[in-house]
Amino acid sequence: MISDTPESWDVVETKERFSGRVIRVVTDTVRMPRDEVADRDYVVHPGSVAVLALDDLDRVLMIRQYRHPARRLLWELPAGLRDVAGESLVDGAARELAEEAGYRAATWHTLVDLRTSPGMSDERIRVFLARDLTRIPDEENGFVHRHEEVDMPVEWVPLPDAVEKALMGMIHNSPAVAGILAAYAASVEGFATLRPADAPEA
Known part of the structure; x- marks a missing residue:
């Protein structure tokens, strides 16, 4: 096995x-x-969560952020550290989706679990699939963007186009690539085979 x-x-x-x-x-x-x-x-590393948010038109919500070690502006999924004591992984993912992109989701599933570079780091990333999205009004979202998150654009990319961009080497962020490919594969079964949002980590 x-x-x-x-x-x-x-x-x-x-x-x-x-x-x-x-x-x-x-x-x-x-x-x-x-x-x-x-x-x-x-x-x-404390670990991370990431969110592949998919709208009703099967478009992926992507953000662009400067990553200093890579010296690149990278297209990514909303993501963040597991740095709030007692917060569940899915609650952390929902917080990141709200803070970084200004959306909330009614439907959550575990999409894929990653070990980013297991030969040099113990970092774990859980990527969630978030659907049934609604925009959070600006007056309700009091998060203040700082540093790399200032002027961080949000773009909606059709899922097949995101797959093509990943395979053509136009998207390099590892949870984004893994999440895009996993979502595309899971969409064949209508996402019926995905684990629940609170699935235990191995």
Whole structure:
């Protein structure tokens, strides 16, 4: 059966190399097979959520945001950190959709779970499918955009066009690419095979 499974090898020692506002960098000395040990450096990350919002015309809501490490303006899905204590993943996704794009959704499903770069980070991203969308009036949405989120445009892209742009190398953000392709695949079955919004994480 092809399914990722939990596994944790013995950690002999952990050293913290860096601690910042969002991430930490650590080195674990891990006991390998045949009783060898090896150092593994990785980023400790709180995790993220992202939202593929799909309207009644099967268009994907996309935003464009500057990403400094990539030195690019990237087309992305509304997304954010899991940084509110006690907040469920779907509530965090709904908050991000409201704050970044000004929409709320009545129907939510788990679309796909990602490990962004498992060889160098423990970051997990859950991408949700949000449908039955309504615009939040400006006077009700008091979120103040700052830094990279200032003047962040919102565009609606037909789902087949978004798939083409991902495959042609025009969209590079990993949760956006994964979410677009997953939504396109799931649409064949009318989204009937998707997990509920509160599905447990593996």
